[in-house]
């Protein structure tokens with residue numbers, strides 16, 4: 397057999413390109429992550445282009461000499477080499493000696509039986525199924541309602557060689573690993589603790605209908621979407637103020653178990669452009685002994701005296717975001733703001749204070765009034781249930797009641813008012829009024845260093861949306 401080998405002096409560059417595009421198109425960990433979520437399996441192209449944009453921006457393409465390469469000067473040689481065939485017998489012998497190992501990955505389901513779980517991983521193994529049913533460690537760790545990330549090694553007779561299940565616990569440092577193995581002595585199982593390793597992911601999205609639709613599209617985990625809404629909750633009312641064309645970019649930790657994404661960690665930096673105005677945030681921790689927090693890139697804490705919305709953002713509540721009250725459309729018409737929401741949705745105090753009253757208030761139905769500093773009060777009306785008593789102290793974000801339709805209400809919704817010394821004010825100005833706290837002076841240099849890094853990252857991410865923004 398003759399083999400034609402074409403040699404060209406471009407190997408280093410080709411290898412580099414191949415590596416880059418392999419990483420770009422395969423994204424194996426990202427797919428794993430999403431298989432863990434309930435989110436629809438939306439296209440990942442947006443994410444891929446974004447990652448490419450980041451690679452470009454961070455100079456991953458800037459290989460030395462790449463730009464100056466003159467192809468015409470590269471010598472081309474043709475070599476013809478003779479290769480003899482291996483004997484067929486030795487090939488067959490060596491094949492039969494090594495059993496083929498097939499590797500498969502899946503996620504366990506609440507409805508799984510030992511058989512169905514093995515079958516999904518391509519196994520037909522009665523002994524393994526019996527073992528899984530009878531072994532207390534396996535029963536307790538694997539056969540439950542909680543999803544496990546599964547890796548299986550299977551031989552060419554569809555028998556189990558090794559099955560590994562991994563899952564997260566409360567801890568952000570460790571995970572649990574259950575291993576079922578077949579050896580010459582038979583099947584055995586053990587469980588151990590592994591170390592989670594954080595990696596950083598950069599992603600982003602464009603708002604068409606809702607925040608969750610955009611994060612689903614970009615395959616961003618729900619916990620990251622909720623953190624985004626929480627981080628910017630002092631500046632953006634995610635129930636009422638989101639607009640088509642708003643866009644965001646976010647970098648966040650992804651916690652990996654043995655190289656596979658097990659769960660998302662915390663948001664590291666983010667930008668949210670709402671109605672054309674950019675809001676930026678960065679996680680900063682002054683020292684390991686002190687709790688960290690989110691700051692804008694100028695060093696002002698994003699923790700506000702008041703939250704922008706009395707309803708916590710969630711997948712359920714976000715479904716009501718674009719609806720308006722059937723009777724009153726602006727706060728001026730009836731001196732408050734209405735939030736359409738499902739009966740029973742928790743209502744939270746937008747700031748810390750003391751409950752001034754909690755009871756039936758005629759047209760307001762069941763209503764809670766909270767007194768804050770500076771003569772500020774907030775009112776929460778039409779509640780189905782009140783969770784606080786007059787005189788009680790409440791913290792910012794604490795639930796004071798549940799959404800209902802008591803009093804003058806055509807359906808379940810929250811009527812929310814903000815008053816300064818008894819005079820009604822537009823609640824939208826509430827967030828803007830609140831003061832924020834700057835980074836301490838001694839941490840300023842370290843903050844600035846991290847902030848310029850975050851700014852570069854967010855800028856490269858937003859490039860990817862420049863073409864998409866209407």
Ligand SMILES: [Zn+2]
Pocket residue numbers: 721724730732733734810811812
């Ligand atoms: Zn109202």
